[in-house]
Amino acid sequence: MFAHWFKMNERCTTCGLASERVEGHFVGAVGFNTIFSFGVLLIVLLLGTWAMFPDLNVPLLLGICFAAAALTPLLFWPFSQSLWQAFDLGWRPAQESELDPRYTATLATATRRAPAAP
Ligand SMILES: [Zn+2]
Numbered sequence: 001m002f003a004h005w006f007k008m009n010e011r012c013t014t015c016g017l018a019s020e021r022v023e024g025h026f027v028g029a030v031g032f033n034t035i036f037s038f039g040v041l042l043i044v045l046l047l048g049t050w051a052m053f054p055d056l057n058v059p060l061l062l063g064i065c066f067a068a069a070a071l072t073p074l075l076f077w078p079f080s081q082s083l084w085q086a087f088d089l090g091w092r093p094a095q096e097s098e099l100d101p102r103y104t105a106t107l108a109t110a111t112r113r114a115p116a117a118p
Pocket residue numbers: 012013014015016017
């Protein structure tokens with residue numbers, strides 16, 4: 001799914017589904033990443049305050065919060081992309097025309113071989 005940490009392949013190497021299914025598709029991943037990063041920042045801020053209370057070391061707490069705010073979006077980026085793709089597939093299931101014909105042929109064969117449900 002990914003060429004490297006920050007770059008998603010244009011198409012899935014297994015099924016051929018485009019990673020950018022519609023223009024601006026990545027905005028949803030940015031939204032997930034923002035929500036998650038602010039959540040982590042809030043947790044770090046609350047835990048840091050709780051751990052240092054009542055003698056708050058504000059510069060240290062700000063430094064830790066800054067590090068969390070800077071690193072979390074970078075570390076969570078591929079996960080936010082995968083999550084957004086999964087949500088999008090839940091809302092708009094992939095059409096056969098979006099998939100590699102070799103993959104859909106494999107799926108059809110697998111479906112025919114599956115035992116009937118009781
Ligand atoms: Zn795929």
